Amino acid sequence: MxxxxxxxxxxxxxxxxxxxxxxxxxxxxxxxxxxxxxxxxxxxxxxxxxxxxxxxxxxxxxxxxxxxxxxxxxxxxxxxxxGLEPDPDALVREHAGRPSVRVHVAFAPDVLPVAREDVMRALSDALLDSL
The missing domain is CATH 1.10.225 (NK-Lysin)
Structure with a gap:
């Protein structure tokens, strides 16, 4: 080659x-x-x-x-x-009734559902803390 x-x-x-x-x-x-x-x-x-x-x-x-x-x-x-799979749920944070941040996440197929939930919860908490 x-x-x-x-x-x-x-x-x-x-x-x-x-x-x-x-x-x-x-x-x-x-x-x-x-x-x-x-x-x-x-x-x-x-x-x-x-x-x-x-x-x-x-x-x-x-x-x-x-x-x-x-x-x-x-x-x-x-x-x-x-080889990642997009998570079907996006994290959305609103300000004044409008979306101000939307985060989409993708995981490897072997990431367990509980680990996915932990990541999404941590990201959601981080968004709440920063906005």
């Missing part, structure tokens, strides 16, 4: 760039095509089963959320490269 003209960091940077580009310019119509047959939460309803005005409002709201989402692509790529 020959020496490659790129590093692991170069690969991760390019993966993050491409990951972000998939959502950076999300096509409105593609959002609709993607949700039409999908279930809504835990209900038996689908987005496409909504009355047309409600479906179009939902499509517009979803599209808006996508195009205004923060670029966490480098974080997401690094988590995958490290």
């Amino acid at each position: 020959t020496d490659q003209p790129y590093t692991q960091a170069d690969l991760m940077a390019e993966a993050a760039r491409q990951h972000y580009s998939l959502t950076d310019d999300a096509e409105y119509g593609c959002v609709g095509e993607s949700i039409v047959d999908r279930g809504i939460g835990d209900t038996s309803e689908t987005w496409g089963g909504l009355p047309r005005p409600d479906y179009e409002a939902a499509q517009a709201a979803i599209h808006d959320l996508i195009i205004h989402a923060a670029d966490l692509s480098p974080w997401a790529v690094a988590i995958g490269a490290d």
